[in-house]
Amino acid sequence: MLFLLVSTLLAGRPVLVRAAISLALAFLVEISQLYHAPWIDAIRQTTLGGLVLGFGFLWTDLVCYSVGIALGVVTESVIGRVKTRL
Secondary structure: OHHHHHHHHOOOOOHHHHHHHHHHHHHHHHHHOOOOOHHHHHHHOOHHHHHHHOOOOOHHHHHHHHHHHHHHHHHHHHHHHHHHHO
16 A cells, blocks of 8 residues: 555656655554654554554564565556556
């Protein structure tokens, strides 16, 4: 989903640039979950803050983000090749 959002906002950029930005943002959000200051925990207690920032750090989430973004890149490449053949 993050790759789709970044791709929508930065449509003119190369796919690898969009993938790198998406991966950096995903990793930053996940790593931010290690930080537990009162002000950021208060943001996490809101519905939107919890959805965006999450609650707990998991190494497996980094793998899932990487796989998801890679699938987005592959899907975009396949769609691009199919479009050029039509």
